Amino acid sequence: MPIAVKTDQEHFKYDQVSSYIMQLIDKGNLKPGERAPSLRKLSSTLKVSISTINQAYLSLEDKGVLTARPQSGFYINAELNQAIETPKPIITACCQPRKVRFGQLFEEIFTISNNPRVAPFAAARPSMDLMPDKALIRETRGILSRQPAACMDYCFPPGHQKLRAQIALRYANMGLSISADEIIITNGATEAMTLALQTVAKRGDIIAVESPTYFSVLRLIEKLGMLALEIDSHPKTGVDIESLEYALDTMDIKAMLLVPNFNNPNGSLMPEKNKDQLVELLNSQEIPLIEDDVYGDLYFGSERPGIAKYYDTEDRVLSCASFSKTLAPGYRMGWITGGRYHEKLLEWKQATSSASASIQQLAVAEFLRSGQYDRHLSRLRKAFREQVEKARFMISRLFPEGTRISDPQGGFVLWVELPRNINCYDVYTDALEHNIGITPGMLFSATRKFKNYIRINCGFPWTDETEKALEQLATLINELNK
Amino acid sequence: MPIAVKTDQEHFKYDQVSSYIMQLIDKGNLKPGERAPSLRKLSSTLKVSISTINQAYLSLEDKGVLTARPQSGFYINAELNQAIETPKPIITACCQPRKVRFGQLFEEIFTISNNPRVAPFAAARPSMDLMPDKALIRETRGILSRQPAACMDYCFPPGHQKLRAQIALRYANMGLSISADEIIITNGATEAMTLALQTVAKRGDIIAVESPTYFSVLRLIEKLGMLALEIDSHPKTGVDIESLEYALDTMDIKAMLLVPNFNNPNGSLMPEKNKDQLVELLNSQEIPLIEDDVYGDLYFGSERPGIAKYYDTEDRVLSCASFSKTLAPGYRMGWITGGRYHEKLLEWKQATSSASASIQQLAVAEFLRSGQYDRHLSRLRKAFREQVEKARFMISRLFPEGTRISDPQGGFVLWVELPRNINCYDVYTDALEHNIGITPGMLFSATRKFKNYIRINCGFPWTDETEKALEQLATLINELNK
Numbered sequence: 001m002p003i004a005v006k007t008d009q010e011h012f013k014y015d016q017v018s019s020y021i022m023q024l025i026d027k028g029n030l031k032p033g034e035r036a037p038s039l040r041k042l043s044s045t046l047k048v049s050i051s052t053i054n055q056a057y058l059s060l061e062d063k064g065v066l067t068a069r070p071q072s073g074f075y076i077n078a079e080l081n082q083a084i085e086t087p088k089p090i091i092t093a094c095c096q097p098r099k100v101r102f103g104q105l106f107e108e109i110f111t112i113s114n115n116p117r118v119a120p121f122a123a124a125r126p127s128m129d130l131m132p133d134k135a136l137i138r139e140t141r142g143i144l145s146r147q148p149a150a151c152m153d154y155c156f157p158p159g160h161q162k163l164r165a166q167i168a169l170r171y172a173n174m175g176l177s178i179s180a181d182e183i184i185i186t187n188g189a190t191e192a193m194t195l196a197l198q199t200v201a202k203r204g205d206i207i208a209v210e211s212p213t214y215f216s217v218l219r220l221i222e223k224l225g226m227l228a229l230e231i232d233s234h235p236k237t238g239v240d241i242e243s244l245e246y247a248l249d250t251m252d253i254k255a256m257l258l259v260p261n262f263n264n265p266n267g268s269l270m271p272e273k274n275k276d277q278l279v280e281l282l283n284s285q286e287i288p289l290i291e292d293d294v295y296g297d298l299y300f301g302s303e304r305p306g307i308a309k310y311y312d313t314e315d316r317v318l319s320c321a322s323f324s325k326t327l328a329p330g331y332r333m334g335w336i337t338g339g340r341y342h343e344k345l346l347e348w349k350q351a352t353s354s355a356s357a358s359i360q361q362l363a364v365a366e367f368l369r370s371g372q373y374d375r376h377l378s379r380l381r382k383a384f385r386e387q388v389e390k391a392r393f394m395i396s397r398l399f400p401e402g403t404r405i406s407d408p409q410g411g412f413v414l415w416v417e418l419p420r421n422i423n424c425y426d427v428y429t430d431a432l433e434h435n436i437g438i439t440p441g442m443l444f445s446a447t448r449k450f451k452n453y454i455r456i457n458c459g460f461p462w463t464d465e466t467e468k469a470l471e472q473l474a475t476l477i478n479e480l481n482k
Numbered sequence: 483m484p485i486a487v488k489t490d491q492e493h494f495k496y497d498q499v500s501s502y503i504m505q506l507i508d509k510g511n512l513k514p515g516e517r518a519p520s521l522r523k524l525s526s527t528l529k530v531s532i533s534t535i536n537q538a539y540l541s542l543e544d545k546g547v548l549t550a551r552p553q554s555g556f557y558i559n560a561e562l563n564q565a566i567e568t569p570k571p572i573i574t575a576c577c578q579p580r581k582v583r584f585g586q587l588f589e590e591i592f593t594i595s596n597n598p599r600v601a602p603f604a605a606a607r608p609s610m611d612l613m614p615d616k617a618l619i620r621e622t623r624g625i626l627s628r629q630p631a632a633c634m635d636y637c638f639p640p641g642h643q644k645l646r647a648q649i650a651l652r653y654a655n656m657g658l659s660i661s662a663d664e665i666i667i668t669n670g671a672t673e674a675m676t677l678a679l680q681t682v683a684k685r686g687d688i689i690a691v692e693s694p695t696y697f698s699v700l701r702l703i704e705k706l707g708m709l710a711l712e713i714d715s716h717p718k719t720g721v722d723i724e725s726l727e728y729a730l731d732t733m734d735i736k737a738m739l740l741v742p743n744f745n746n747p748n749g750s751l752m753p754e755k756n757k758d759q760l761v762e763l764l765n766s767q768e769i770p771l772i773e774d775d776v777y778g779d780l781y782f783g784s785e786r787p788g789i790a791k792y793y794d795t796e797d798r799v800l801s802c803a804s805f806s807k808t809l810a811p812g813y814r815m816g817w818i819t820g821g822r823y824h825e826k827l828l829e830w831k832q833a834t835s836s837a838s839a840s841i842q843q844l845a846v847a848e849f850l851r852s853g854q855y856d857r858h859l860s861r862l863r864k865a866f867r868e869q870v871e872k873a874r875f876m877i878s879r880l881f882p883e884g885t886r887i888s889d890p891q892g893g894f895v896l897w898v899e900l901p902r903n904i905n906c907y908d909v910y911t912d913a914l915e916h917n918i919g920i921t922p923g924m925l926f927s928a929t930r931k932f933k934n935y936i937r938i939n940c941g942f943p944w945t946d947e948t949e950k951a952l953e954q955l956a957t958l959i960n961e962l963n964k
Contacts, residue, residue, distance in 0.1 A: 106829075106832070107828070107829075107832065110638045110639075110832070111638075113638075114636075114638060125635075125636060128631040128634055128635050131634055133630045133631065133634055134630075136634065137626050137627070137630045137633065137634075140626055140633075140841070141623050141626050141627070144619050144622055144623050144626075145619070145623070148615045148616075148619045149610040149615060150812075151619065151622075151810075151812060152610055152613055152615055152618065152619075152810040152811070152812050152813065153607075153610050153810075153811055153812045154596075154607060154806075154811040154812050155812055156592045156593075156595075156596060157592075187669055187835045187836075187838070187839075188835065188836055188837070190833075190834065190835055190836040191834065191835040191836075194833075194834040194835065198705075202685065202707070203684065203685050216832075216833065216836070219829075219832070219833045220833045220834065222833070223680075223829065223830060223833040223834065225684070324636075328633075328634040328635075329634070329635055329636040329837070330632070330633060330634050330635045330636050330637055330837065330839065330840030330841070331634065331839065331840075331841075332836075332837060332838065332839045332840075346589070347588075347589075347701075347705065348705055350588065350589065350592070350698075350701070351672075351676075351698065351701045351702045351704070351705040352672070352673065352676040352702065352705065353669045353670065353672055353673040353676065353835065354669075354670055354672040354673075354698070354814075355670070355811070355812065355814060356669070356814065357669075357812065357813065357814045357839040357841075357842060358812030358813075358814075359622070359812070359813075359839075359841060359842070360839060360841070
């Protein structure tokens with residue numbers, strides 16, 4: 001199935017060729033050990049020059065996907081895939097709501113992530129090298145010149161109309177009819193989730209979450225005095241709906257919170273029919289769903305995955321997202337569209353933090369309107385995909401036998417299951433001694449069940465230094481495995 | 483007592499002359515009906531040209547402070563002061579903690595304040611015309627050019643070190659030893675107070691507040707499920723310490739929250755010895771004090787008032803402030819220094835909203851460092867003082883007999899007690915029909931005891947339009963008084 005080459009830009013074609021080969025491998029059309037299509041044949045199939053194909057093949061060789069054999073051409077690496085197993089689903093016989101309790105470790109993860117001397121595998125943050133700094137800074141400086149008073153004055157909740165209108169337009173492109181008036185601008189998705197939890201639940205209430213869950217969400221539930229009920233989840237397809245059904249039958253769950261698209265840390269992606277079933281199940285019991293879609297725009301496939309809110313017939317899904325993972329984390333531009341809870345969300349926003357920063361609202365609105373954001377996203381998705389693939393391949397070759405690695409179809413983190421005898425906290429402390437940051441798996445559950453898991457951030461372009469850091473990390477883990 | 487004229491700039495001298503005359507009147511050295519010093523004499527005393535003195539006198543005449551008599555010179559307006567009474571203290575025999583309940587009115591105040599067609603007496607917000615837009619925008623654009631990556635990337639709590647260091651320096655100038663590490667940057671003072679309340683109290687707890695209290699604080703207490711206990715306060719000297727002592731003896735108060743300097747709405751300023759007594763009293767019972775000092779830099783007198791934290795020997799005062807009233811509301815730059823509660827505040831900030839916007843942290847830090855902020859403040863204080871004085875004089879002449887007006891020594895709002903038969907909500911709705919915004923007094927208490935009070939924002943330079951709007955407001959109120 002030839003793919004359309006949509007632009008003339010060389011880097012775009014080159015990416016397309018790599019993606020095409022990766023897709024053939026993913027679908028099993030090309031198996032490890034087999035010969036890749038010849039340069040000449042692929043050039044004719046894809047209508048791309050032989051030199052571009054050659055460049056793409058060399059880059060795939062560099063990533064360990066292909067192996068060049070003299071006089072014979074390129075072959076799919078024989079070790080590819082067969083050694084890379086994805087983490088096992090964890091099924092717990094019974095589930096109990098838990099008080100979340102964490103120590104110092106949370107703050108440490110952020111502290112070490114602010115330290116440029118520490119290899120950047122810890123916090124889930126994109127490298128600024130991948131962000132459209134020149135274009136966004138230019139837009140922001142332009143806004144400051146053209147609208148100084150609007151930049152300096154309050155922009156009270158729900159936030160600037162222009163930004164809300166642009167976000168509404170993006171929902172429309174996803175098939176959702178959400179007006180600008182139903183959107184509230186927030187200080188990142190973190191504040192959006194805080195407002196959502198405060199609106200639908202209170203101290204002592206049980207919040208169902210998938211497992212593993214991003215540790216900052218667990219921390220938020222802890223601070224608000226609520227209880228986290230961890231529902232079994234599949235590493236590929238997300239929350240297990242039967243487990244949720246069982247939990248709903250036996251417990252008084254006040255709300256559910258999850259990341260349907262590319263969950264942090266395990267990268268799970270709920271199939272559309274699961275999202276539909278989930279929303280129907282929760283709606284049937286009048287339980288609100290808070291979804292966090294910060295990674296939804298970072299899909300590796302050909303189509304953006306849908307959001308749970310799309311399947312919501314009762315206006316009971318509160319959908320949160322942000323531009324923090326895709327454009328500029330420090331701009332703190334997030335939002336929430338909360339259906340029937342809109343008025344209450346607005347009251348909480350007004351009362352607890354009032355207006356959000358004006359400059360960024362105006363600048364991001366203009367960046368979206370001009371089409372620059374979408375062009376940037378298409379480059380960013382390719383970069384993240386390549387970075388994740390490379391890390392995945394390196395880890396599969398360097399880490400101890402028995403290591404399993406998530407196979408995310410979007411986002412930029414990997415979830416790595418180490419042999420059971422390795423404790424992730426030992427990995428964390430040993431790595432930190434060598435100025436390497438990772439996030440230990442135990443942070444992603446209140447039950448500490450991910451003791452032999454670690455999360456690896458791949459949000460940065462690979463350099464010799466980061467490659468060496470990953471090699472050293474592997475050495476440390478292999479030593480712990482002795 | 484001659485005053486030093488510090489700069490050569492004409493407008494500065496001119497302001498100094500006006501201030502000098504106002505001080506003489508305030509201290510009773512010049513009484514209503516008396517003759518003001520002659521141009522020649524004052525020129526010689528202050529070492530300022532006669533034409534500057536003349537300009538200053540004409541502007542004071544314009545504001546109703548002086549009256550020119552042909553061939554005789556300038557006289558202090560005979561009606562000045564004698565007709566302007568300040569609001570009466572309200573003493574309630576017993577106090578009860580209350581659930582705060584407000585309707586739609588809160589959001590309306592913000593909505594009408596965003597409407598440029600409505601006369602701007604409603605929200606307590608400074609006009610952007612008074613803000614150093616050119617200088618601050620230039621600084622912000624410079625930061626974007628010089629530090630694009632830092633502007634785009636996360637700046638995790640506690641926030642940027644440079645800004646925290648500048649704030650620490652300001653505390654040092656006030657005689658407080660607070661290090662940058664004890665300060666957390668927040669989304670305005672509103673978020674600072676949210677973090678403070680969440681840190682020291684929980685749902686159902688009683689929070690003592692002064693009365694009247696800024697309605698957003700009451701709203702915040704409501705949203706957090708806490709109870710507001712309103713302590714009697716004096717319109718000039720703030721919270722009545724004996725009343726607080728009585729309340730502490732009879733009720734389980736978890737924390738106190740107040741604005742020691744230029745309380746919004748009544749402008750009360752706690753004398754330093756009262757602050758000292760208050761902190762000692764609360765410390766003796768191990769009760770934390772949350773103080774909001776957003777107006778402290780906007781003093782009309784010669785010296786900045788102190789903050790309660792200065793008198794804190796137990797590290798139990800949580801001091802909040804921001805640059806929203808003094809520099810750029812839309813920059814959302816607030817902070818908190820919370821003494822013994824620092825770690826918990828930091829956890830709350832990290833969990834509920836994570837990083838604050840980066841651009842503004844860097845820009846404000848530079849604006850402070852360069853000395854531009856302090857130069858701006860000295861102009862701003864004079865402008866607010868003149869605007870407040872003018873409003874006060876106009877209201878005293880135009881509003882019904884029996885009207886009492888606060889006499890704030892800082893800030894930019896007036897608190898107006900109307901004859902008892904006038905309901906502030908009627909004033910609010912009648913005024914809004916004529917596109918005039920005011921804030922009804924009932925919002926400043928959970929007990930609705932300020933039914934015949936209104937708050938007037940004076941944060942804007944007077945124009946013909948705003949003067950006419952105030953005249954029309956007076957006509958409406960006089961009609962309601964019939």
